Amino acid sequence: MTGSKGRIELDERRDFEIHVRGQFGFGLAIQVKSTMHLQLNHNVIPRLHCAFWVPARRIITSPLFYYFLAHLDPKLMRLTDPAFLIPSSVFHKHAGPVRHGSKTQFNFMASMLATSHDRWRPFQVNTLELGEKMLEIMSGLRRHRDVADRSAALLSIPGSLRVKLAAA
16 A cells, blocks of 8 residues: 555455455455344344445445345354345445435345345345355356456557447
């Protein structure tokens, strides 16, 4: 960081950066939130609830930034299924963001039932399948990144021109 004139920083909003073994330079940044308590809706449906504050200027929305939210069972000392792996763009939009001055509070509430129909169902993941899910996400992002890299390379050619066509 020293000597970078502020261009390099440590990111306190990222708990992990994961990459495929031996493949550096392309990975997912993961913010982990967990709780040891589940809320019961009408004493029947267990719900995962995580609330936290973020300085508004530190909110990062990127296809390479995900939230991992899970319940840690204090008796078994392991994560219960399902957990949630959510892209930052979806999380920031739907996790009940409320701005309070210079901070934003996120309020995540999701059903723990595998048969739920809430907005978070598509992001449920069983803990034993988490690694495969992350590999799938990174593979999809890498395919899109290759296209973006080729486009950027074309635009760097002297005299090249970018044309955007409007829909008819």
